[in-house]
Amino acid sequence: MNELLAQWLRLALPLVLATTSEVVAERAGVVNLALEGMILAGALAAWLVAAGGGAAALGPALLVALLTGVALAALFALLVVKLRASPIVAGTALHFACLGATGLLFERARGSAGVTTFAELSPSVAALPYVVSVLLVGATFLFLDRTRAGLAVRAAGESPMALRAAGGSPERARTLGLLVAGALAGLAGASLTTVLSGTFVEGMSAGRGFLALALVLFARWRPLGALIAGLFVAALFTLELRLGAAAASDGGATVFLLRALPYAATIAALAVTGVRDRAAPGALNQPLDETG
Amino acid sequence: MTNAALAFVGVGKRFGTRTVLEQVDVELRAGEIHALLGENGAGKTTLVRMALGLVSPDVGEVQIDGVATPIPTPAVARALGIGMVHQHFALAEGLTVAENLRLADAPRTWRRRSFEATARAKLQSAGLEVDPAARVGDLPVGMRQRLEIAKALAQARRVLLLDEPTALLTPGEATRLFVELEELRSRGLAIALITHRLEDALRVAQRITVLRQGRVTLAGARASVDAADVTRALFGGAAAAVPDAVPSSGAGPVRITCRGLAGERFGPIDLEVRGGEAVVLTGVDGQGQAELLETIAGVVRAPRGRCEVAAGPRAFVSGDRRRHGLALSLSIAENVALAPATFARQWFTRSQLLEAAAPRLARFDVRAESPWQPAAELSGGNQQKVVLARELAGAPQVLLAENPTRGLDLQATAFVHAQLRTAVESGAALLLATTDLDEALALATRLFVLFRGELHECAVSRDAVAERLASLAAAAAQTA
């Protein structure tokens, strides 16, 4: 039972972080299609720092992963906010660059470093990623909900015109939102290597970033919603792993159905709830212009 | 003479070759409501943008308390105490009331309760009974308007500019707004009411300035002008030589029938338009003409009533070029070829497309480097000509048009009028909505004044229309 709970939490952590990241990006008015790539980059960065380093390296690994996400988000913001590129085009490009760069760097570094399994660490150290994540998600909630800068971020996603009329800068606010999203995405990546698998595997994010894009709709663009949506889908994944092991005998049909379930359920839910969710940021994906 | 809180002195502005303001003098005095009237494109918006530091004048100057004061940026405007109430409200609808107030004027606090308390105090002082935690998108429009004013007042210590503030309000809400403006005026604020609604200006203003095509055509104290003066100044004073109205070519078949047709912005309308006649709806902007025509054209569904349009080629020249008129990234030639009536081939070569488009573009005198240039690169007037080249070239039997000559020069306007006339004389039914009285008089077989979504039939004469508009506006100003 305890093991089941632990597995659930391990699977939930990256999903919750990724969805929270996308919540922040979309509240700022930008869909982040590079999320998957940012997660991968964070995962690799954490592995590069932590591999072989044991308990002492865990903290720095998380920090470096987080900063990697921030750096990539800065590049994304440069393209989308400053150069007014389409978020879909820029996001796809950045995703690619990350996919390629992580594969390349991993292959080049693999020879030198051994594999570390963080699961061997003592429980108190192993809890660190959870603690950091809880703190960061909580801080994100407070940032969006309570601070003036967070309010500006939400206004930039809701009505850049209103923000500009009030003397703010939608450009600055959107960039800030993306940087926060990048930090969360980097940490989501770090949680893959340090919590879930203990090592890096090429393409290990396995579509979690893309899934998070859809989960944002169920999270209704709220950090708390991201927590619930992440936990729910992680429960589906846990179910799949547990039942999958038990049902391997029937040619795998059950396993397939279980694995496809989170994605199929997402599509079905999107189809049922329809589109025009009033919780959606009003200016989501609307490019900024001089007047608006 | 006292110094004005904000004055434009001899300002002029050109954008490219287009002159939008020429030698304009306007004084906004403390303790006065000053109505600034004019049609779309008359130059009101540019004037306001000058006060807000978004545009600077080419010639002339802006004075604050009699001192020439350049306003290079919005921050300077804010520091000078100039506040603005935007027509479509600069409010973030997904955020709460308190959050919107906080955007404009932030208390430094982490605690939601404390900034909601600040907001509550601010709302109470403004006399607004609204929950600070309510989502702005859920509030009725009138309440949003008042919130917008409360927000603007945080900045507007000297001058408050309101852009079409009654455009979205119900009559009751508008009345309440005017009471509030009166109260602010008596506290010594200089208020500019930018509007094209004559009745609003007559009701609340102490001073009226009318702009037409970038020039001041009327300026004076409210007491010294009447509705007829203002109407004349708005629509062009000197009775230009109006060509004869289109003669009715007798009773053609009924091509447009509306029975009890009603939408959000227009009342139940009964109307028949026969082939060979031109029915013109005139009146100021925002009386529901766009919605009415879109409904008849069938691009939006009517909530109530029914509407029948005869089968056959039809043309729809929308007043909203971006929504209905053009696909901006497509080339000019392709935009002309979109309508089945102008170009019916299912597949074609570039030269076939050009063959169909080029004569139409030439006939409508579209000036472009190449027919394969994206429509986005054209000037507004040329874009309008592309729309007309597409819609009018296919010998339509039903013609629906809203302000088809807006943005065109005199020659092009005369050409479009001739085209419309020819179409009507050869048996087409024309339903035209226009704010340009000259245009209405030049084309109408039958004429209606459209006022607040209702039709009032009227004789085809300048005096009759001016009289009707003035009396409707005066009546509305009194009853409301």
Next chain:
Amino acid sequence: MSFQIRWRPWVVAAGAIALALLLLALQGLPPLRAAQLLIGGAMGDRDAWSTTARVATPLLLCAAGVALAFRCGLWNIGAEGQLLVGGLAAAWAGSASGHWLPALLAGALAGAIWAAVPALLRVRRGVPEVLSTLMLNSIALELLRWLVTGPLQEPTHQFPQTATLPTTAWLPEFTLSRTGALHLGLPLALLATAGGGLFLARTRAGLLLRAGAEAPLLAKACAFPLDRARVVVFSVAGALAGLAGASDVAGVARAADRSLAQGLGYAAVAAALLAGLRFAWLAPAALLFAALQSGTAALQWAENLPGVDRFGLLLQGVAIVAVLVAAGGTRRVGTPP
């Protein structure tokens, strides 16, 4: 949407690749030698050319589908999934019928069906197709994993792949060199590219679909059944991606296994974007990406640099970023999903 990409961005992209070669130099490989190996491996001789062309074939088919959908305002990120189901269907139909034609047709049909789902969801329920196609990509991958170990597994049940196709179900080939044969997929891809470009530029439906991408009400006012046309064009885009999968299975791999696709559908999105969604530039863009892939593979083999083949992916992303930077500020942003 209008993508105003002309020569300048390509120059920038070339500059970015030169920069990347410098990065390689930091790995201990002289830039000149790297460039020589890269270019030689991609198009140094006939063998290299045929390898590059073989990689470019499915890429071009998918990119044609992606560009077709994007130009009509449909953000189809689902080429990957459509390709996978196309490949699976071809593997099944090719084995069952023993001929390549049913294999191709089945692949195209499967891709079309896989794309019709997001199209219908968008038109009827307003579900953003970016999300639904991404989800369907994941489902298609799970489907592949299941089928190659389950119902479609080869008869000996030893390897995670479908049965090897009988030679009668192999695509007709024509040879350019001793080692590398080209298959029917390449002319099909070129045909699809030309067809897609002609459809958009030279037919009424194409014209109105493009108009509908930015002004839907205008297309409707022109008496055009926009929604139905969108479903059809989305399905055709899916069919092209399905065809890509089918031609890879029946023309190269001879069976479907887990190495099918592997990001090719996403690369096609990147190639289409690099081409500025213009059909005349699709083939060069696909060729460039394919050359990066075959060139870096050659580089890895020659210099024993593990992982260098991933360099291609990185460069694809870098190339688009470069294009965005070069076109920055001048470009109209596309219709959001």
